[in-house]
Amino acid sequence: MRVLITNDDGIDSPGLAALARAAVRHGWTAVVAAPAAEASGTSAGLTAAQDDRRIEVARRDLPDLPDVPCFAVAAHPGLIALVASQGAFGDPPEVVLSGINRGANVGRAVLHSGTVGAALTASINGARAMAVSLDVGLDPDVEHHWATAAAVASGLFDRLAALPPGSVLNLNVPNRPEVGPPRRAGLADFGAVRSKLHDTDDGTISLAAVSVDEEPRPGSDAALLAEGHPTLTPLRSVSEDPDVEV
Template identity: 60%
Template sequence: MTTDAGPRVLITNDDGIDSPGLAALARCAIDSGMSVVIAAPAKEASGTSAGLTAAEGDTRRVEVEKRELLGLEGIETYAVAAHPGFIVLAACEGGLGVKPDIVLSGINRGANVGRAVVHSGTVGAALTAAVNGVRSMAVSLDVGLTEEPGRHWQTAANVVRELLPVLMAMDKDTVLNVNVPDVPPDTPLKFTWAALAEFGTIRSRVERPEDGVIQTTAVIADGEPAPGTDAALLAQGHVTLTPLNSVTENTTTHRPAL
């Protein structure tokens, strides 16, 4: 299997190197004629945003293990003992060979909607790419909180294939955040530009069950998301597309005299 003909794309995620969504995304990029490198956390790194936690002790060394994934034999693949934000930064600095032209992050197990995307390692990886001048897309499959088999990763991969020309037409410093309903691949889908909801559909509940302990659990958010937002449209079966700015200064806010 060769992937040396098209743009160089880095495939990463926050669910870890063995995620079925990562493999589906890599196959999509290969089928689209891209030169693929896979580099993902050696273990799950969800909720790490654009964090750079990786180095052990004072040596600042990060373990990188060459791997082969089933059905992706021959593709340059690394399991990295780091968060996805670090992996993308390292790739953009030449740590995995030639700097990628595109970063595709996902396919995430669960939607990334609303302002809560700031916490997502999947989105954080894409934002890190944008800071470094690389086009990026974060893609997530709306699988909810359960761990049922038979998720439709191929549906999300098909969506990515359709959206690659859209991504290439966007500015390099824009992240395209995409959420896909978990439906069979032959289901007709409507693609819709969407605003960010105030909150995501799944929220963290923080409890303190005893002294010295803080415990978090994921729960379904109360209330209905505002019409036209990514959370509302995804719940209605739409594929939602939301362009995100990476880190820039706010030029419109009131600036009191100093």
């Protein structure tokens, strides 16, 4: 399998390198292309850094990936997935792995995730895709168990490769040294974290990430993840709604 590894935390994220190493160990032909700077919350946006829509690309070296081409791209992950499908980084990928994200992507709030947005963009361009996230919460000083998330993701690689082109999986892994197998879960009504609006006195608006106090629906991805289970949710990209009459 030809696989692209991307993310929305940026090219220097340890989770990106951990996921790429897992793909290489699995025997896949890997290319890494990720935002040059953090691009969280960008959904499937097709934004490039340059006003003339040209995209700056620079070669990078990542830890323990000496034979993997790695690129820092001045663009959001959705755009990276799009141009990769058109041969920007070699042959178009058959699989796109997005992550490992620093923080869970659960509930209907996955709409806003750049991690999930890259996977969905890849899917509508013919690749199988999986978004991978580690539930580290809002504490920046907590130990990040990247190896745990990479191991759970690796166990799903063959299953992902066997799915039809265009399939998307969303994997969330508890931030623990060891976890059990992933459980299939539906999307919660909301995510584990929400953005809270703050109006300021200088004519600007600021947002802060806050933990959600409401209890998620039992059996949902947010609920199972909070109980310590990895969760796996198949996602469908944009499609028409046959049940709405207009």
